[in-house]
Amino acid sequence: MDTDANDARRKWDRVYAGTSTEPARACQVLKTFSYLLPTSGRALDVACGRGGNALLLAQQGLNTSALDISPVALDALASQAKVYGVAIELIEADTAVYRASEAEKFDVIVVSNYLDRDFCQRLPQLLAAGGLLFYQTFVKDRTEPDKGPSNPDFLLDAGELLKLFGALRVLQYVDLGTIGDVSHGLRNQAMLVALQEN
Ligand SMILES: C[S@@+](CC[C@H](N)C(=O)[O-])C[C@H]1O[C@@H](n2cnc3c(N)ncnc32)[C@H](O)[C@@H]1O
Known part of the structure; x- marks a missing residue:
């Protein structure tokens, strides 16, 4: 693991070492559009x-894997999976170097609150034909600038998810910025549901 990856792992291990044992919640895009999920197949929760x-996907009956750089986060997920009585494959990996084999295509991939643009370029190759991507993360044009990362490298530009995943067919996209009555709609984040057609 290189220095950046070690730093990231240490940082996130510290974050998760201090968190509660309250069940983790699925992101809004996955909850809202969970009716699009298949009832069987393989799913991957990236930077879980x-x-x-991952817990929602496994409860849906999908053969679920969850990837994160932080072993402390993965331990917490392992405990929750036991409580829920579901099996989840835990993958301790850095998205900068993670590569799945041809045999390991996924029918569903979910990414929330995480942005690694190089990984996004490779992500469609991980999706099986007919596979669905659910993506939700923070944008630069926020109504509450203190929500989400302060480093602009980890924030989406307006319309950026559409550019990153231009090879996929867009089923749903929400990216409202600060337009209109900001007490309504998803703010601070953008969301995308997209389909790998072939
Ligand atoms: C803000 S948390 C989001 C967690 C979860 N997806 C959610 O929405 O609650 C960001 C996650 O990315 C993970 N992460 C950070 N850098 C990573 C990397 N290079 N490779 C894999 N995971 C990474 C962290 O360990 C952390 O769990």
Whole structure:
């Protein structure tokens, strides 16, 4: 593991060492559009943290894997999976170097509150034909600038998810910025549901 990856792992291990044992929650895009999920197949929760998305996917009956750089986060997810009585494959990995084999295509991939643009370029190759991507993370044009990362490298530009995943067919996209009555709608984040057609 290189220095950046070691720093990231240490930082996130510290964050998760201080968190509660409250069940982690799935992101809004996955909860809202969970009716699009298949009832069988393989799913991957990328940068899963304590794995709210992975737990939802496994409870849906999907053969679920969860990837994160932080072993402390993965331990917390392992405990929750036991409580829920679901099996989740835990992958301790850095998205900068993670590569799945041809045999390891996924029918569903979820990414929430995480942005690694190089990984996004490779992500469609991990999706099986007919596979769905659910993506939700923070944007630069926020109504509450203190919500989400302060480093602009980890924030989406307006319309950026559409550019990053231009090879996929867009089923849902929400990116409201600060337009209109900001007490309504998803703010601070953008969300995308997209389909790998072939
Ligand atoms: C803000 S948390 C989001 C967790 C979860 N997806 C959620 O929405 O609650 C960001 C996650 O990214 C993970 N992470 C950070 N850098 C990573 C990397 N290079 N590779 C894999 N995971 C990484 C952290 O350990 C952390 O769990």
